[in-house]
Amino acid sequence: MNIKYLKYLLFIPIFGILTIPIFGQYSLEQAIIDSKSNHSTDQIIKYNNSIVDLRLENISKSFYPKISFTGQATYQSAVTELPIELPGITINALNKDQYRIQGEIRQLLYDGGAISKSKEIVSTSNQLSNLETEIENENIRGQVINLYFGILEIKTQASILNLKKQNMEANIVSLESGIKNGILQNSELFELQAAIIVIDQEITKLNSIKSNIIKSLNILTNADIDERTEFEIPSQETNLNLNYNNKLIFKKMDLQKDLLAINQSFNETQSLPKAAFFVNFGYANPALNFLQNSFQPYAIGGVQLSWSLNNLYTKSTERQILKLSNNLVDERKNQITKNLDIQKEQYLNDQLLLENLTSQDEALLELRTKIRENAESKLKNGVLTSDRLIMYINEENEVKEKIALRKLQIIKNQYLLDHLTGNYSK
Helix, strand or coil, X not given: CCHHHHHHHHCCCCCCCCCCCCCCEECHHHHHHHHHXXXXXXXXXXXXXXXXXXXXXXXXXXXXXXXXEEEEEEECCCCCCCCCCECCECCCCCCCEEEEEEEEEEEEXXXXXXXXXXXXXXXXXXXXXXXXXHHHHHHHHHHHHHHHHHHHHHHHHHHHHHHHHHHHHHHHHHHHHHHHCCCCCHHHHHHHHHHHHHHHHHHHXXXXXXXXXXXXXXXXXXXXXXXXXXXXXXXXXXXXXXXXXXXXXXXXXXXXXXXXXXXXXXXXXXXXXXXXEEEEEEEEECCCCCCCCCCEEEEEEEEEEECCCHHHHCHHHHHHHHHHHHHHHXXXXXXXXXXXXXXXXXXXXXXXXXXXXXXXXXXXXXXXXHHHHHHXXXXXXXXXXXXXXXXXHHHHHHHHHHHHHHHHHHHHHHHHHHHHHXXXXX
């Protein structure tokens, strides 16, 4: 892209066509900010983060002592008896109805890193959720850009038509003078008056289209804008950063791979031994001394070690799943990159074409203006019909419109290019 020429091109005043008063101005940047606020992106992310903070707090409490209570009353058909009798000693039989109220305090000592990995899963999942919210907002941002420039393009066309109308009205004044002097006929005047009516109809259609676009933009931004709002022409700042390092969809894919790896690590913790300290206490009949038929308090404590090897059966398969899942993410990323490259190349080619065409149109406009001025002179002298003058005016204004619209398209393409690559202010 010819950056030097682009800077020169953008300083060519198109502000004579789009006159923007200070009062009631509205910018594209403000429209983007309003659309983000309207869709509560920041508030949604804030809620997500608050929920995750609470979940992390709950997970951290897994290291807190666990306290539980149980109670039971049972009746059994038989009890343990001693099949001997000793002289002078009476051994009472156990009761067939037994009662127990028990409490347990359990303190986790080692979990193999499962709690830590659980917290990582929750945090990474939240980052993914927030990124999806930002991606939705990014899509809305693209809609806002297209709608905003649609308004500018319609306004440009209407402004050029008004200039065309003013030109014809000025020629009508000249014709009326020639008619009074008997040099020209009324039919020439009628041609120009009819052409002005056609212009008014075209302006009415454009205003209707602009009104619909403004309503659509208002829905996205919830801004107080209408047909009276003056929409600023965005400034053009050439961004030479065309990589995808800031593209949100790629950040999302990187997080997806991170989450896959964390889940795999969590699964591996399930194969590691767990250790806990425990204390059981209660009141029972019988208690620990089962030969004593009375309610007694009791307590027992110690360290418990558990080790489940069930996950070893699926460990190899889980690793294959992780590898295939990563390959799937990489393949999707490559496909998206190819599609983005095609669009990016199209934008760059369009920019170069627009610059070259605008340069040629500038030279063409000078010639069209001279032809139109010469035709106006001939019409005053009665050697040219008004329909021929209308044709020359149309040709001149067609070039003016192309120049103005191409300048807007150059700016729009740069915004869309930044939007495509993700290289814009978040």
